[in-house]
Amino acid sequence: MFKVTIDNITVEVEPGTTILNAARKIGGEVVPPAMCYYSKLKGSGGKCRTCLVKVAQGSAADPRPMPKLVASCSTPVQDGMVVQNITSPEVLAARKAIVEFLLINHPLDCPVCDQAGECDLQDLSFKHGLEATRYIEEKREFDVVDIGEKIKLHMNRCILCYRCVYTADQIAGKRVHGVMYRGDTAEISTLISQNINSDFSGNVIDVCPVGALTDRTFRFKSRVWFLNPMNAHRDCLKCSGKVTAWMFGKEIYRVTARKDQFGEVEEFICDECRFEKKQTSDWVIEGPRHIERNSVISANHYEKIKKPSIIKPLEEKTEKQE
Amino acid sequence: MSDLKPYTSVSGRSKIVSDKKITWVERLYLPAILKGMTITLSHLLKHKATIRYPETKREFSEIYRGQHVLKRDDEGRERCTACGLCAVACPAEAITMVAEERKPGEENLYREEKYAKIYEINMLRCIFCGLCEEACPKEAIFLTPRIVNADYHRDRFIYGKDILVESMDNRVDVTKRQTPEVLAFKKEKNRKHND
Numbered sequence: 191m192f193k194v195t196i197d198n199i200t201v202e203v204e205p206g207t208t209i210l211n212a213a214r215k216i217g218g219e220v221v222p223p224a225m226c227y228y229s230k231l232k233g234s235g236g237k238c239r240t241c242l243v244k245v246a247q248g249s250a251a252d253p254r255p256m257p258k259l260v261a262s263c264s265t266p267v268q269d270g271m272v273v274q275n276i277t278s279p280e281v282l283a284a285r286k287a288i289v290e291f292l293l294i295n296h297p298l299d300c301p302v303c304d305q306a307g308e309c310d311l312q313d314l315s316f317k318h319g320l321e322a323t324r325y326i327e328e329k330r331e332f333d334v335v336d337i338g339e340k341i342k343l344h345m346n347r348c349i350l351c352y353r354c355v356y357t358a359d360q361i362a363g364k365r366v367h368g369v370m371y372r373g374d375t376a377e378i379s380t381l382i383s384q385n386i387n388s389d390f391s392g393n394v395i396d397v398c399p400v401g402a403l404t405d406r407t408f409r410f411k412s413r414v415w416f417l418n419p420m421n422a423h424r425d426c427l428k429c430s431g432k433v434t435a436w437m438f439g440k441e442i443y444r445v446t447a448r449k450d451q452f453g454e455v456e457e458f459i460c461d462e463c464r465f466e467k468k469q470t471s472d473w474v475i476e477g478p479r480h481i482e483r484n485s486v487i488s489a490n491h492y493e494k495i496k497k498p499s500i501i502k503p504l505e506e507k508t509e510k511q512e
Numbered sequence: 513m514s515d516l517k518p519y520t521s522v523s524g525r526s527k528i529v530s531d532k533k534i535t536w537v538e539r540l541y542l543p544a545i546l547k548g549m550t551i552t553l554s555h556l557l558k559h560k561a562t563i564r565y566p567e568t569k570r571e572f573s574e575i576y577r578g579q580h581v582l583k584r585d586d587e588g589r590e591r592c593t594a595c596g597l598c599a600v601a602c603p604a605e606a607i608t609m610v611a612e613e614r615k616p617g618e619e620n621l622y623r624e625e626k627y628a629k630i631y632e633i634n635m636l637r638c639i640f641c642g643l644c645e646e647a648c649p650k651e652a653i654f655l656t657p658r659i660v661n662a663d664y665h666r667d668r669f670i671y672g673k674d675i676l677v678e679s680m681d682n683r684v685d686v687t688k689r690q691t692p693e694v695l696a697f698k699k700e701k702n703r704k705h706n707d
Contacts, residue, residue, distance in 0.1 A: 301595030301649050302626045410611045410626050413596035489600050 192269040193250075196220050196243075197277045209262035209273055210241055214452060220275050221452070223285075223314055225292070225399050226351035227263035228454060234356050235263035238349065239288050240314065244281050247272035259284055282318070289319040295330050295374075296400070297346045298323075305401030307414040307486045310453060311349065332377060338387070340406050340465045341395060345377050348402035354378060354394035361458050362388035378402070389428050392464040396447045396455050407465050408444035415487045417443055421476040424467065428460035435473055442468050448479075574688040576657035577640045580633055581684045582677040583652055585623055590677060591652035594628035598644035598653055606637035607644060623650070631676060635660050635669040645689075654686040 191202045196213050197220040203212045211229070213221045222243055227235035235241075241263045245256035250270025259281060262273070275281055293315060300306045332345035355368050355378070370379040394403050414436070422435040422445075436444045445464050447455040467473065481488040537543065563570060572578075583591050594611035612629035614622045621627075644653050663669060678684045 299624075301593045301597070302624050306595070410594075410613050412611070413600075415600050416596060486600060490605065 192267050192271070194267040194269075194271045194273065196273045197275050203267060205266075205269075207267055208235075209243060209245075209260075209265050209267055209271075210235075212267050213262065213273075213275065217451075222262050222275050223310075223318075224263055224452075225310055225314065225349060226353060228353050228356070228397060229452075230454060230458075231353060231356040231360060231397070234351075234353055236261050238292065238351055240285060240292070242281060242284050242288065244274040244278040245271060246274050246278075285318045286320065289315050290324070292349050293319065293323065294325050295346070296349065297329060299347075303344075303347065303401035304404045304409060304414075305347075305398075309401060310399035330374060336406065337403075338391070340392060340461065342404050342406045342409060343378060344402050344404070346402075347400050348378055349400055350376055350378075351399055353397040353399065354403055357394050357397050358388075358391065361393050362391040389460045389462070390458055392461040393447065393455065393458045395464075396449070396458075399453075405444055405465075407468070411443050412438060415489055417487075418491065419479040419481065419487070421448065421479055422473040423476065424463065424473050426460060426463055429463060430457045430459070431463060432457055433459050433463055433473075434479060435475065437470075437475075440470055442470055442473070444468075572657040574657065577642045577655040579635075579656055579658040579660045580638075580644070580671075580676055581654050581656050581686070582631065582673065583654060583684070583686065584678055584680060587620065588680045589619075589621060589623040590627055591623050591650045592628045592631065593622075593624040593626050593650055593652070594631070595649065597647040597649060601643040601647035602638075603641060603643065604637045604639050606634045606639075608632050608634075628673070631673050633671050633676065635671055636666065654684070654689055656684055656686065 192205050192207070193200055193202055194209070194212050195201075196209070196216060199216050199220060201212055201216050203215060207215075210222055210224060210227060222241035224235070225238035225240045227238075227241065239261060241261055242259040243262040244259055245265075247253045248256055248271065249268030251268075253270075262275075292311060296311065300309070300312060303309070306312060329346070335343040335345065337343050350369065352369065358368075368379065369376055371377060392405075395405050398404075417436040417438050420435045420437050422433055424431045432448060433445050434448050435442045436446065445459070445467065447457060447459045447464075450456050478491075478493060480493065481491055585591055594609050596609065596611075599605075599607040599609060608630070609628045609632070610630040611626050614625050614627055640655065642655050645655050660669075
């Protein structure tokens, strides 16, 4: 076991663990944000640079610091490594710059975007970004594309994290979905407008950290903070059938996979569950999901209702009259 | 009688009522009537505290928070894109909306690709705090110095788009509500906001 210290908190992890996963083991504030790394997708990470951290001491054997900030999602820990994340002003300044770079080509269409309210980039820029943009050049623009019947691709919003490509490759099986061209003109494409026909292709919506891939069956239906996320399940032959049903009153507006505290899907769900089962009778509703306090979705959602205690009869509290 | 305790006031402000006989002058009542009439008549000459609404109206602040307006832009397109920020900002939960996708050919009606098909404000719930106006990213909703009309029916206080959206013939001026900082921001042409 390797001992690694992140922001003055020491944790023991298996050799080969990345700094990011070691930090996730600690949890809380010290976890670097990640826009492209996804623990369930092999090969993901190393693209967005949001998770940069400072290595103040390489290892116990070689205590020199690493010369540059490193991407914590793809750097394995060494024994005796000392890492600084939020305790290093250098890292926070770098993260601020990275957010600005990610937002260079990202349109300011959050009022229209269906992802708003549960968008990783929105949260990240809210926490680390500048108040206003300094970018005055033209943003790259693409047409909106329908990938099949159920998925909409807004290439303008894409930050090229490649998560959807790995999902299409690893989860959805047959890969008909990739990144074409290079650099500034790079775009997610289905290669000669092929539809995604796999049973699990809908998961690209859940892994997308921004609103580039969205659910066409939920398009403009409602804002996420007007809906109640409920745990629901059904017997499904293709997947586990454990989902989050986003409900408005007694109606199900959309179905997504359940996400853990790091915003990652717990179990990938099939397209039948996601797109076709929109009746309340299709599901067994377990109960409301926990919503983070700092999320906009928590507005007007009351998880713990404290019922007023019944006042004891007045006689006990008053003095007895003679 | 002597074993009865004298009454003590809890507040300490009670007075013992005397029932002494009134004097001969007091029995004439004339001085008291004259005294009362002077007070009454002197009020005729004083400034009135009330006004005769609706013939006369009180002066309103330019940024009075009254009935809402949903603005159109200069080309007559609705500015609201149904982003829901006003509704989530509303502490009284008075605003509800249903969004709809703009179809080809409706570009002259709606500014963005999404618009509010239904937009309702419950004026009985509204507390006129102005947080919706503050939250709006599209400068679509403003409060105006107009009073919400009284009505006999509760359901008529749910104002829909027919009442809220301004007509192009009779536009509502909201320039006074926009601070110099906002106006300076609007002049920046590199913002998508100003298309």
